[in-house]
Amino acid sequence: MTLFEPEPPQAEAFDPTAPLAARMRPRSLDEVVGQDHLLAPGSPLRRLVEGDAPMSLILFGPPGTGKTTLAQIVSGVTQRRFVQLSALNAGVKDVRAVIEQARTDLGRSGRQTVLFIDEIHRFSKTQQDSLLHAVEARHVTLVAATTENPFFSIVSPLLSRSLLLSLQPLDEDAIGLLVDRALSDERGLAGAVSLDEDARAHLLRIAGGDARRALTALEAAAGTAAAEQRDRIGLAMLEQAVDTAAVRYDRDGDQHYDVISAFIKSIRGSDADAALHYLARMIEAGEDPRFIARRLVVHASEDVGLADPTALLAATAAAQAVQLIGMPEARINLAQATIHLALAPKSNAVVAAIDAALADVRAGLAGTVPPALRDAHYAGAQQLGHGKRYRYPHDAAEGVLTQQYPPDELVGRDYYQPADRGAERYLAERLPRLRGVVRGTAPAERAGGAERSMPQP
Numbered sequence: 001m002t003l004f005e006p007e008p009p010q011a012e013a014f015d016p017t018a019p020l021a022a023r024m025r026p027r028s029l030d031e032v033v034g035q036d037h038l039l040a041p042g043s044p045l046r047r048l049v050e051g052d053a054p055m056s057l058i059l060f061g062p063p064g065t066g067k068t069t070l071a072q073i074v075s076g077v078t079q080r081r082f083v084q085l086s087a088l089n090a091g092v093k094d095v096r097a098v099i100e101q102a103r104t105d106l107g108r109s110g111r112q113t114v115l116f117i118d119e120i121h122r123f124s125k126t127q128q129d130s131l132l133h134a135v136e137a138r139h140v141t142l143v144a145a146t147t148e149n150p151f152f153s154i155v156s157p158l159l160s161r162s163l164l165l166s167l168q169p170l171d172e173d174a175i176g177l178l179v180d181r182a183l184s185d186e187r188g189l190a191g192a193v194s195l196d197e198d199a200r201a202h203l204l205r206i207a208g209g210d211a212r213r214a215l216t217a218l219e220a221a222a223g224t225a226a227a228e229q230r231d232r233i234g235l236a237m238l239e240q241a242v243d244t245a246a247v248r249y250d251r252d253g254d255q256h257y258d259v260i261s262a263f264i265k266s267i268r269g270s271d272a273d274a275a276l277h278y279l280a281r282m283i284e285a286g287e288d289p290r291f292i293a294r295r296l297v298v299h300a301s302e303d304v305g306l307a308d309p310t311a312l313l314a315a316t317a318a319a320q321a322v323q324l325i326g327m328p329e330a331r332i333n334l335a336q337a338t339i340h341l342a343l344a345p346k347s348n349a350v351v352a353a354i355d356a357a358l359a360d361v362r363a364g365l366a367g368t369v370p371p372a373l374r375d376a377h378y379a380g381a382q383q384l385g386h387g388k389r390y391r392y393p394h395d396a397a398e399g400v401l402t403q404q405y406p407p408d409e410l411v412g413r414d415y416y417q418p419a420d421r422g423a424e425r426y427l428a429e430r431l432p433r434l435r436g437v438v439r440g441t442a443p444a445e446r447a448g449g450a451e452r453s454m455p456q457p
Helices: 044-050 069-076 092-109 124-128 132-136 156-162 170-184 197-209 211-227 237-248 255-268 271-283 289-307 310-325 331-343 349-362 424-438
Strands: 003-004 059-060 081-086 113-118 141-146 164-165
Touching: 044 069, 044 164, 059 170, 069 081, 069 113, 069 124, 069 141, 081 092, 092 113, 092 132, 113 237, 124 156, 124 271, 132 141, 141 255, 164 349, 170 197, 197 211, 197 237, 211 271, 255 271, 255 289, 271 289, 271 331, 289 310, 289 349, 289 424
Parallel strands: 059 141, 059 164, 081 113, 113 141
Antiparallel strands: 003 081
């Protein structure tokens, strides 16, 4: 448990040795960026800060969006006593001690207490229940922060007694404003260095909506510039500094692109053990789990495809789990998807098919849509011949019949070539029969249809 007795903002102590992200933490709501939906005049957050209303808050959002900053502003601007607990190491005993002291202070001097609980989703139901009476009686003003969906991670009675505020990931404009402020502000780099435009653009990209990550990278680059006695940060210097900063948190000295490349190639090569090793290295290095999840989703279609139709479902489910529950628990979901994709039969037929189709379109093979397929739902369409001679496939016994679907220039063009592996083996048998019926080279009864279902791999 840590206890803060904040001074008025104008007298706030300034520690020049603190990390840049800490030095640049906004001191008032007017300095907060990127959360305009919470900062409008008359908004609950402004009323809480400016009107000194004892209203409990639950702040929900991804890392680096300002949850701790808002909690400290609520305390510092209104001159309440500020107590911070971390759900990682605090227990019911700690919570009750804070509540008892808050009740005493309120009775003796009328001074209110702000209790900030970081990562409240890690509190058990019993720990959360211990807050209920104090919140309802307003012995404390609770400000709780969570990166997980509060409707799943926080007990309903506590939710109903608090105002839920959702913080959004910062966009590049907001991150850019914070970076520019840090470059010029006396609390920050005070104009000691400037940032080239291409370096600034790269910094905003790698921040991923996280202000703390952006300022940490900027501080590392500024340190490199100072060591080399330069007053400008270029793209190469920023990349060097970011790599150096990343190594500090990665005991093996992993390089971001090398490890993710090895991860994907291990999955593609069906080596689940190697894939898990690289996954563990990324997790341990603090890699953004959303980035890992996105790569799994891409790989599920690019290298597994219809050889295992459930691969994409597994990957997207893991990505949703990352958003829903966060780390470290989501490591299990990422591992499950990794193993699933590594052990799945492989086929790149889907990516080959779309790339072949795109190549034809880019080469100018994009003829007119056949008249039978054109939109016939507006007045005058029939006079233009739209929809005439269109044959409705469901009228056929097998649900497939002879009809021209591509433009004339592309009749007979085969893009999708299924592999003879996994569930795609069945498609490799079925597709030629379907093409034969559609193109009029085989009878409909040979196409197969409802009597068969796709087997699981």
